[in-house]
Amino acid sequence: MRVPVKIRAANRDDLESLIGALGPDHHEFFAGRYPLQEKGLGEILLAFEDDGPVGGVFLSWDLATEPEIRRHLAGVPMIFHLHVAPARRHHGVGRALLRQAEANLRARGHEQVLLGVDKSNRVARDLYLWLGYVQPAEPDLRDLRATPEPGARDHAVGDTYDILVADLDRTVPLWS
Numbered sequence: 001m002r003v004p005v006k007i008r009a010a011n012r013d014d015l016e017s018l019i020g021a022l023g024p025d026h027h028e029f030f031a032g033r034y035p036l037q038e039k040g041l042g043e044i045l046l047a048f049e050d051d052g053p054v055g056g057v058f059l060s061w062d063l064a065t066e067p068e069i070r071r072h073l074a075g076v077p078m079i080f081h082l083h084v085a086p087a088r089r090h091h092g093v094g095r096a097l098l099r100q101a102e103a104n105l106r107a108r109g110h111e112q113v114l115l116g117v118d119k120s121n122r123v124a125r126d127l128y129l130w131l132g133y134v135q136p137a138e139p140d141l142r143d144l145r146a147t148p149e150p151g152a153r154d155h156a157v158g159d160t161y162d163i164l165v166a167d168l169d170r171t172v173p174l175w176s
């Protein structure tokens with residue numbers, strides 16, 4: 001079932017209800033992104049249903065920390081920490097967040113986007129591939145060593161991750 005969601009940039013007042021929806025593990029990640037948003041280095045997007053936030057994601061156009069990304073994909077903005085409240089999954093919220101994230105990046109003049117996905121994260125990986133994300137050919141953009149990220153406990157500890165990229169002007173008939 002698809003339910004309408006409203007997507008907008010987060011403000012400081014949203015943090016408490018966001019953490020209420022996603023769980024306390026996510027506090028450190030999102031609280032740490034507000035200063036970056038305020039410095040103009042990125043944007044926190046939240047998805048709302050009637051009762052409040054049900055998901056979030058962070059877009060960054062800051063310098064990547066990974067040297068491999070700086071080498072091969074310099075200047076490509078990044079999507080981090082796409083997360084939907086467990087009870088609200090499989091209703092199109094993740095896809096809606098990605099669609100808005102991509103639209104906002106396009107509006108800023110970007111032509112591509114990248115993200116990292118854990119090897120073991122089948123659900124997210126399938127979603128990205130289905131939406132047209134691809135794995136670049138460069139071997140050093142695969143099997144990167146995951147740094148533990150707050151709120152990412154559903155992922156296997158010690159997992160590695162791969163970088164996926166998408167052209168922002170690709171056709172995605174599956175968005176709707």
Ligand SMILES: CC(C)(COP(=O)(O)OP(=O)(O)OC[C@H]1O[C@@H](n2cnc3c(N)ncnc32)[C@H](O)[C@@H]1OP(=O)(O)O)[C@@H](O)C(=O)NCCC(=O)NCCS
Nearest residue numbers: 082083084089090091092093094095116117124126127130
């Ligand atoms: C990954 C995550 C954000 C997806 O959120 P979601 O709101 O459930 O995603 P959506 O409902 O928009 O999209 C899932 C849909 O994509 C479609 N889809 C994905 N892969 C597909 C495929 N291979 N073929 C056809 N449809 C596919 C399906 O319609 C699927 O719906 P379903 O789950 O009911 O089968 C969510 O599972 C989550 O928060 N996971 C934990 C955090 C996480 O792993 N984040 C990713 C970090 S990289």
